[in-house]
Amino acid sequence: MEDWDTKYQENSQQSKNLSKQAPAVMQKFSELHAAVDQDGAVSRKNKELIALGIAIADRCENCIMAHTKAAINLGVSLEEITETIEVAVLMGGGPSVAFGGKVLNIAESLLAKK
Structure with missing residues (x-):
């Protein structure tokens, strides 16, 4: 199992360096x-789910970590994340299946810590 906290911290440090x-x-x-990143006609929560779906379809692991968190x-519930993954799979095909699995792993890890 990957250590998502460590990877997230590394990504954060890379962004700071940039x-x-x-x-x-x-x-x-x-x-x-x-x-x-504000509530509008579309809520912040839904905007994050949209961003997460795009990150999955684009196969951007750093984006996936940031938007899942x-x-x-x-x-957001695990069920909402799962349905977002389903839409990403529809739009992104097989690679989205692999990256969708990463999202579930990250989400389950974060939710277990709540």
Whole structure:
């Protein structure tokens, strides 16, 4: 079993390093994230599920870790995550099955710690 906490911390450190090296770009990315990451016609919770589905279909492991954690923090259930994986599999095919399994592993690990 992978240690998702360690991988998440490594990813976080890599992002911090990128912010130090490319502050202007990362500042704009942070501003974009803040502008999108708000309740609107679509709730923050649903936006995280959308982002998670895209991350699965795009096979971005770092994005998967970040969006799974954010979704869990917003109160998303394992059932909602599972249905998001199902949509990602529909759109992304076989590779989304493999990465969807990673999401379930991460989500189960995070939910067990709550």
